[in-house]
Amino acid sequence: MTTLVTGARGQIGRAVLTTLHARGLPVRAASKDPSALDLPAGIEATTLPEDLESLTAALKDVRQVFLYANPAAAGTFAQAAAAAGVEHVVLLSSSAVNDPNAAANPIGASHLAVENALAAVNLATTTLRPGGFDSNAFGWIAAVSAGEPIQHAYPDAALAMIHPLDIADIAVAALTGDELRGRTVTLTGPAAISFRAQIGHLAEAVGREIPITTITPAEAEAQMSGTMPPYIVNALLQTWARTTDQPETPADTTETLLGVPARTFAQWARENAPAFGAA
Structure with a gap:
C-alpha cells in the first residue's frame, strides 16, 4: 500500500517519508520541484498535476497520503483522491481551525477549507492541528x-510550542496504525514556555549570552510587516498579548497519543545550535 508524502522538502514531510521508508513501507515523495529532492535510494519523486484527470492518474495505486494543507488545490485533490481510491489522508492542518471564528480568520479559514474539502468527499481523514x-x-x-x-x-x-519531529512521529503513527485513524487532534509540546525561556535555552546551547530587548507592539508590527502579511502579524501579536497573562494550555502530545515523552524546546535548541553559530 503506497503512501504519498507531500511537502517532502519540509522537515515534517521528510521525516515522515524517511521513517516509513526505513520500516520497509512503500512510499512516494511529492514536491513542487522533485529534482531538488535528495531522497534515499528506492523512493520515487513526483509532482502533482493541477487538473483533475491528470491528478487522478498520478494518485493511481496510492492508498494513503500525508498532505500539507493547500486551499487552492484542496477541492481538486479531494475529488481526485476519492476517484483514485485513496483510502486515508493524514492532513497537516493548524490549531487556528479551533477558533470559533476560524472562517473569518485568514489562517484558520485556509486550513478549514482543506478540512472541509476532504470531508465533502467522505474521505477517511486523520487531521493534525x-x-x-x-x-x-x-x-x-x-x-x-x-x-x-x-x-x-x-x-x-x-506558548506550548511543538517540536516538528513530534508531529512527524504522530503522523507516522496515524499512517501505520488504527488508533489515530479518523481522529482530529490538536497538538502541542509538553508545556508552555515563554520566549524569554526559549532564548535562555538557546543561549545555553550556543554557549553565549543572548540579550533580549523589549520593544513596543507598534515597533514589532513595523518589523514583522516586512516579511509577513498583516493578518498574520495581527494574529501573532494578539496571541502573544493574551498568552503573556494566560500561558497556553498544552493539548495532545506524543506522550498522550503515543506514550512517548514529548521533545522539549531545550532539546530542539541543542539539535539546532550550529545554525545559530555554535561551534
Whole structure:
C-alpha cells in the first residue's frame, strides 16, 4: 500500500517519508520541484498535476497520503483522491481551525477549507492541528549570529510550542496504525514556555549570552510587516498579548497519543545550535 508524502522538502514531510521508508513501507515523495529532492535510494519523486484527470492518474495505486494543507488545490485533490481510491489522508492542518471564528480568520479559514474539502468527499481523514513550532525560533538566527539582542514585544508570552519531529512521529503513527485513524487532534509540546525561556535555552546551547530587548507592539508590527502579511502579524501579536497573562494550555502530545515523552524546546535548541553559530 503506497503512501504519498507531500511537502517532502519540509522537515515534517521528510521525516515522515524517511521513517516509513526505513520500516520497509512503500512510499512516494511529492514536491513542487522533485529534482531538488535528495531522497534515499528506492523512493520515487513526483509532482502533482493541477487538473483533475491528470491528478487522478498520478494518485493511481496510492492508498494513503500525508498532505500539507493547500486551499487552492484542496477541492481538486479531494475529488481526485476519492476517484483514485485513496483510502486515508493524514492532513497537516493548524490549531487556528479551533477558533470559533476560524472562517473569518485568514489562517484558520485556509486550513478549514482543506478540512472541509476532504470531508465533502467522505474521505477517511486523520487531521493534525499543531500550534506553534519550536522551529519558529529560526527567525532569530540573524540577530544571534550577529551578536545582536533579540527584540520582542512580548518576551514573557508562553506558548506550548511543538517540536516538528513530534508531529512527524504522530503522523507516522496515524499512517501505520488504527488508533489515530479518523481522529482530529490538536497538538502541542509538553508545556508552555515563554520566549524569554526559549532564548535562555538557546543561549545555553550556543554557549553565549543572548540579550533580549523589549520593544513596543507598534515597533514589532513595523518589523514583522516586512516579511509577513498583516493578518498574520495581527494574529501573532494578539496571541502573544493574551498568552503573556494566560500561558497556553498544552493539548495532545506524543506522550498522550503515543506514550512517548514529548521533545522539549531545550532539546530542539541543542539539535539546532550550529545554525545559530555554535561551534
